């Protein structure tokens with residue numbers, strides 16, 4: 057919650073991921089919705105992760121972790137019900153268009169209306185963080201020059217996923233010219 061507050065998100069919605077984000081932590085948030093994955097999907101995700109690595113102790117604790125996931129999910133359901141908060145159960149084969157509509161309904165978001173300066177500001181916040189991270193990594197590995205990497209378009213249009221590739225120094229130059237837009241004006 058401290059991380060979310062520090063962002064100064066205003067009206068811009070944020071996705072927060074993690075198994076231990078309980079409704080009781082978000083009493084100060086005016087609108088929130090919880091997405092709960094189907095137990096079968098959780099099992100599949102954990103098994104896929106294990107299949108990629110040689111991790112006997114992880115395999116041994118699989119059932120225990122799945123049982124814990126179920127307990128945490130039940131706690132989210134209970135706290136949400138107590139607080140009249142919305143919960144969306146996401147099936148193993150999600151219909152994402154329906155999930156999106158359910159999230160928008162729960163948050164009172166009109167599709168496409170979350171746009172503008174506020175969203176531009178959040179993209180810039182992320183891009184500045186990407187600059188910091190890039191420069192820290194450069195110093196850490198002792199690289200003379202950073203390769204270009206993607207920065208998010210700052211046009212402020214909801215759903216814009218266009219990126220622009222550059223180095224932190226190049227980004228700083230672009231930033232001096234206003235919001236970074238990576239496509240013709242929309």
Ligand SMILES: [Zn+2]
Nearest residue numbers: 209211216218
């Ligand atoms: Zn854009």
